[in-house]
Amino acid sequence: MACCEFPAVAEGCDGAFTVDSSRITFGRGCLAEVGERAAALGMRRVALFSDVDVAGLAVFAVARDSLLAAGLDVVGYTDVHVEPTDVSFADAARFAQEAQPDGYVSLGGGSVIDTCKAANLFASYPADLLTYVNAPIGEAKPIPGPLKPHIACPTTAGTGSEVTGIAIFDLLSLAAKTGIASHALRPTEALVDPDCTATLPAGVVAAAGLDVLSHALESYTARPYVHRPAPARPSLRPMSQGANPWSDLGCREALRVLGQNLETAVHDAADSAAREQMMWAATLAGIAFGNAGVHAPHGMAYAVAGLVRDFHPSGYPPGEPLVPHGMSVIVNAPAVFRFTAQVSPQRHLEAARLLGADADDADLDDAGEVLAAELIRIMRAVHIPNGLSGVGYTESDITALTEGAFPQQRLLQNAPREMTKPVLAELFRNALRYW
Structure with missing residues (x-):
């Protein structure tokens, strides 16, 4: 219309x-570009987020090897919880605070990408979890500034999290989902490789x-x-x-x-x-x-x-x-x-x-x-x-x-x-x- x-x-x-989106690269095999793209964004120490199932697949090796071939220091986090919770978000944020990466790569479905967004946020601007969560459940305070670069690499054809500024999780105390929505959460780039969905x-x-x-x-x-x-x-x-x-x-x-x-x-x-x-x-x-x-x-x-x-x-x-x-x-x-x-x-x-x-x-x-x-x-x-x-x-x-x-x-x-x-x-x- x-x-x-x-x-x-x-x-x-x-x-x-307003029209916003991450920078998008689409096509078979483009996951192998992640190392060069991470380096171009100024990353030197990269937090590679995934879950235990994806970490056992060939696509994980493709991403990791590409990052290493670009001369980057890679620290992996594969404990992402499928359908994240406030607890799993907090665990990921602690990892990011301790690892102190200067950039992030997420490889997985929406759970992985959303968890990586949250880790980037709370490592950059530590706060109580509900500080940035949507009202009326949370305080919906604005994110204070830009986050570190994040390249999102989806392995499912569904959530769209690689191009949105939304991170969803289960708030266990309410037995309901909620989330954080902010332009700042939107990944810097998205590498959309259809080969990642083959299995x-x-x-x-x-x-x-x-x-x-x-x-x-x-x-x-x-x-x-x-x-x-x-x-x-x-x-x-x-x-x-x-x-x-x-x-x-x-x-x-x-x-x-x-x-x-x-x-x-x-x-x-x-x-x-x-x-x-x-x-x-x-x-x-x-x-x-x-x-x-x-x-x-x-x-x-x-x-x-x-x-x-x-x-x-x-x-x-x-x-x-x-x-x-x-x-x-x-x-x-x-x-x-x-x-x-x-x-x-x-x-x-x-x-x-x-x-x-x-x-x-x-x-x-x-x-x-x-x-x-x-x-x-x-x-x-x-x-x-x-x-x-x-x-x-x-x-x-x-x-x-x-x-x-x-x-x-x-x-x-x-x-x-x-x-x-x-x-x-x-x-x-x-x-x-x-x-």
């Missing part, structure tokens, strides 16, 4: 939007891919930027600006690419082209939501993941109960988009078409149902559980889920319709089962 097709600027709202299990590809879908779909249907209150000064313009002409470009293309490639990428690991396309969709959606913001499905997902009891997803390491991030988001999505469609039915229908739905003759009044049906079809095709009931929740959990989601105001206020507690409760209820 072009600028002139957006609504007029509402009274007291912002008539401008991912189908379940991980599915969950990560549905996170991509949610990033694009939520950003495309978010409150328009011209309906967001104007900041007191330009430097306070948030990253979650609402749907805007720039983010729309990335959202539409990400939805189209995902609609054509997700199922193949999940079911045929040998189809390297499909997985490369998924990596491209993830990059496009990451840039888009990094400038527009997501809304209710993600806000609700933080409670779904934080309150998990005994669910263990296919394709993930055994151990602690876990609802993977993309899965925790998509189980809410059909219910949410049935609710939000009345605000912008054209966008909801267009999104359904881009994903592959035959919606050319659909009535605008049916936009929410058409989009929800396409999402449910995709969920079933890639073997995602049947709504909240599929990951262990029942009607008796609705109140706790609602209480866990409502503090996510940074996300909920970006939704096109008001997300009160009664609305959230009804959305969770409608998300219990879809088929």
Whole structure:
């Protein structure tokens, strides 16, 4: 949608939007460039962040050897917790404070990249964890200054963390996710190498891919930027600006690419082209939501993941109960988009078409149902559980889920319709089962 097709600027709202992104290098084999790129950023002592599983893969050796070949001193941290917590963030920050690197490289999924962001932050500007955490859970104080250079190298096609200024974690005391959002957290560079996804299990590809879908779909249907209150000064313009002409470009293309490639990428690991396309969709959606913001499905997902009891997803390491991030988001999505469609039915229908739905003759009044049906079809095709009931929740959990989601105001206020507690409760209820 072009600028002139957006609504007029509402009274007291912002008539401008800002486009930010990390420097991006995309292509097979580009991970081997990390040493030269780190040296060019002035790094001499590099903290290489990863997790224990990625550390055992060939891609870790590629990154480490490239850094060493560039003459850099490398100190490794491979204790990243999958789905980070306040405790694991603190552990990583202590490592960074002791190691005193002058730059960071993260190699892994969103958990690794987010943990590296947090370590860089708290080693640079030590403070209580909640100092920089989003309100109302934390104090939301601004980061005092620039961080050390960080090159993010994703190994999953999903989170988009390599191009955003967001770091998400579980706050154990609340049994809910929250995060830190700041332009300062955005990695300096991103090396997006599709070869890094070659060995991912189908379940991980599915969950990560549905996170991509949610990033694009939520950003495309978010409150328009011209309906967001104007900041007191330009430097306070948030990253979650609402749907805007720039983010729309990335959202539409990400939805189209995902609609054509997700199922193949999940079911045929040998189809390297499909997985490369998924990596491209993830990059496009990451840039888009990094400038527009997501809304209710993600806000609700933080409670779904934080309150998990005994669910263990296919394709993930055994151990602690876990609802993977993309899965925790998509189980809410059909219910949410049935609710939000009345605000912008054209966008909801267009999104359904881009994903592959035959919606050319659909009535605008049916936009929410058409989009929800396409999402449910995709969920079933890639073997995602049947709504909240599929990951262990029942009607008796609705109140706790609602209480866990409502503090996510940074996300909920970006939704096109008001997300009160009664609305959230009804959305969770409608998300219990879809088929």
